[in-house]
Amino acid sequence: MRRWLGLLVAQAVLKGLVRVAVAVLVAAAAIAAAPVTVIAAIGFGAAWYQGWQPRRLLIASAWCVPMVVTWLVASGHQPAAVAYDSWLAFWRLARTGAIPRAAATIAPLAVPLGLVVGGLAWSYRIRSLSAGAGGLSPASSVAFDQRQWRHQARAARARIAAPGSVPLTMRDDLLVVGAVIRTVGQRAGQLASIGYQRMRSHQVIVGTTGTGKTTLLLRLWAGFMATGLRRHAAGLGPPPLLVVLDCKGGSAARRIADRVRRVLREAGARSTAVWPDEASLSLWTLPPRQLTTTLVDLIEHGTGGAAYYTDVMEALVGLAVEAPCGPPGSSQDLLARLEPGWLSMAYASTGTAADHAMISSAAGHLADVALRYRTLFRRLGGGLDGPGSFECADAWYCILEGTDLISVAESQARALVDLLASFAVRGPVKREILLAVDEFSAVSRRLPIWQLYERARALGLAVQVSAQSWQGLGASDDERRRIAASAEGGIWLLRTPEPEPIAVFAGTRKVVDTTRRLARFPFWAHAGSSRVAERPVVDAGLIRALDVGQAANIYRGGVTYVQVKRLVSAPAAVGGSKAGPVLAAPAGREATDLTEAGAAARMPTSGRDLAGAALPDVSAVLDAAFGPERPR
Amino acid sequence: MPSADIHAAGLVFTAEMYGVQLDQLAAAVGAPERRAVALVARWTNAGLADAARLGPGPRWVWLTRAGLATSGLPYTAAAPALSRLAHLRAVTAVRLALTATPQFGAGKAFWRSERRLRARFGRKIGLREHIPDGEVHWPDAADEGSVTKGVAWAGECWAIEAELTPKTLTKTVAVMREVLARTGDYGCPAADIAVPGRPARHARVIYLCSPAAWPVVTRARGALGGMAAKVEIRLLPQGAQYFPHSPPAAAHGDPR
DSSP: OHHHHHHHHHHHHHHHHHHHHHHHHHHHHHHHTHHHHHHHHHHHHHHHHHTOOHHHHHHHHHTTHHHHHHHHHHHTSOHHHHHHHHHHHHHHHHHTTOHHHHHHHHHHHHHHHHHHHHHHHHHHHHHHHHTTOSSSSTTHHHHHHHHHHHHHHHHHHHHHHSTTSSOSEETTTEEEEEEEEEEESSOOOSEEEEEHHHHTSOEEEEOOTTSSHHHHHHHHHHHHHHHHHHHHHTTSSOOEEEEEEEOSOHHHHHHHHHHHHHHHHHHTOSOEEEETTTOOOBGGGSOHHHHHHHHHHHSOOOSGGGHHHHHHHHHHHHHHHTOTTOOOSSHHHHHHHTSTTHHHHHTTTTOOHHHHHHHHHHGGGHHHHHHHHHHHHHHHTTTTBOSOOGGGOSEEEEEOOTTTOHHHHHHHHHHHHHHHHHHHHHOSSOOEEEEEEETGGGTTTTOOHHHHHHHHGGGTEEEEEEESSGGGGOSSHHHHHHHHHTOTTOEEEOSOSOOHHHHGGGOEEEEEEEEEEEEETTEEEEEEEEEEEEEESSOHHHHHTOOTTEEEEEETTEEEEEEEOOOOOOOOOTTOOOOOSOSOOOTTOOOOOOOSHHHHHHSOSSGGGSTTOOOOOOHHHHHHHHOOOOOO | OOHHHHHHHHHHHHHHTSOEEHHHHHHHHTSOHHHHHHHHHHHHHHTSEEEEOOSSSSOEEEEOHHHHHHHTOOOOOOOOOGGGHHHHHHHHHHHHHHHTSHHHHHTTOEEEEHHHHHHTTTTOOOSSOOOOSEEEEOOOOSSTGGGGTSOTTTTOEEEEEEEOSOOOHHHHHHHHHHHHHOOSOTTOOGGGSSOTTSOOSOSEEEEEEOTTTHHHHHHHHHHTGGGGGGEEEEEOOGGGSOOTTOOOGGGGOOOO
């Protein structure tokens, strides 16, 4: 028994002695290599304070290589001898009190070595804690992660605060969004950027009100416009077209529209049209068959027995739109065609027997159909009665009153998307189109955006959908999943109370999960077991706690947390003229004179702006100078 | 025209048009070509201009740095580019034809040349902006009564385009749209170039085409839809031709 107890004591003493010896040796080495130790400590401390990755210290060390090589070449001896001589010289000078000179002597050697040692030590610290093996308790890793997040967020905020530190775009068609806070499964860097081609793919943005969603969107739109225009100027692609559907409406939408216009101007956009306040579009430019479908879809229909009336309405609208005399040019024109007798007269000479049969059988419903369309056009206003086309401006900001007039906003959204799809297919000039639907939930009930999503790429059209929550992305879970799954350009997550359904799209990653044995609370032993486990790439808790202006970008199984840089636009012009409608009437159409009082304000400020408006005849002077014009 | 007036008018005209041929200079100053030759000889002796035979037809004259300084025009002195000679001649012919009309004088109109428009950009000329070959400004009538003496289109600004070679339809349509949609002056801030709702800068654009370019320009106007009414198309005047059948160059001699 005594021998056994003696053995235990001897074992403990021996362990203690070994530990003391190791500590003494490490301390001696640290003191002997004091310059390296100091630099390593500084590097470690800076990395901890700024939330850097160890790679950054190692890269900094690599940048010292030219200095070391120059120093060795200048010394002209064997590297080992030079290092040893410098080390001796350092201590000799330090003993005499010439500390700055001593530091300068050893710096070429100590700085790179110190950075490497600091980087390795910092890497060890991070890895041990993320594996759950480091720290005094298993909770240490959690506290460490939270502390590091605060440090990283602070550093990112400092980076974007420096004037000029975050450009809008960079070479290789990169759009800079802000400063990187943290990355998981993606390359870390100082600035968070996405390629232009990602802006040409679908994107989803989810974040509650007041989290910086508009700031992020503005940045993305301005970057898209600047890069697209630059590429066009370089002959690398067609000019860009940005179409924003702001489905909130109200005065806030007007303020944002003004901000968008100013930001886009500075990004190079020459004209931003605000619909329907200052510009209008013409629904009547749609091809007749498409126009029929759109007009029928604009009106809400019932199901079951009510489907009969839908069929009747579609037949009558089809007859009115596809009449032998050509499609209607305005809402008034369509309503005039839905008067009794007009259809019979229009089809009298060229209509088929089937047309006449349809007219006579559906004539009883004509007044009801006309009433519904009269009501619809009154509610829609003159914004879709032209003149104007998407080609007339670099950007369109369309304000839909989705907050107080949901059904109107739904119809307007439907019409605008149909117009845009038609423009993408049949437009006179090819454009790289980005359709951004803000507050999509307001119109998601009747805007089948996922249908557009799936065929939009072929049209050269990218769709960017933003909502306040996962539920706002669609009416059903299936629809929401289809939208999110098609977001090849990435998903932007800002603070939202339920990020889990979206975080799933980032997938999982393999991590080392370690359990530690509890010795006696509050002490845990450094013994236990580890296993490889799957952990979500996106930390849902972190998303819930994101600050204003912070966003997570999910892309290709990784996530980058970004501190978004706010774009500061030029102040609004004092007393500047209010912009009016787009100048050009669409091809083949004349400008429509709207009868609504509000529409008068939307007319051009100058009579000569309207295409074809009464311009004085100048034939006299031109004929005198150049002779008469050839017959047209 | 008195000699001093001819001297000044000729200098400014030559500077505005980059460079002119002797026959066009004579037409511009309203003097026989023989007198224009003497005028150019005076300029070259004084170091105000250079003259040389750059291609078929009469000699070309352009101002030197001293000539531009004398004219008070802030342009960079350079000989007309050989690749642009035909175009320069065409534009000058258009200007001469237009200024010769009675309406031009009655309306007190003035020609703003491409060189002047380009000079407004300084060194920041944008890659994307199309600059017309000239602008004709028709000043507003001073009062109601004077309208009867002026022209009906007083207050308008016209863009002038001389088209010698046919371009693609897309390009021509794009140029027409850009010119007609422009609201700001040349050299204005980017934000003012085309602001929806503001009055368009050019009330109309006048295309002067060669027979080869005529079909494309006409089709482009047709593709404009409602804006087509703002595009006028005429054939280039006779004097616009770049003397492909002119006598041998040596016959004119060289003053230098």
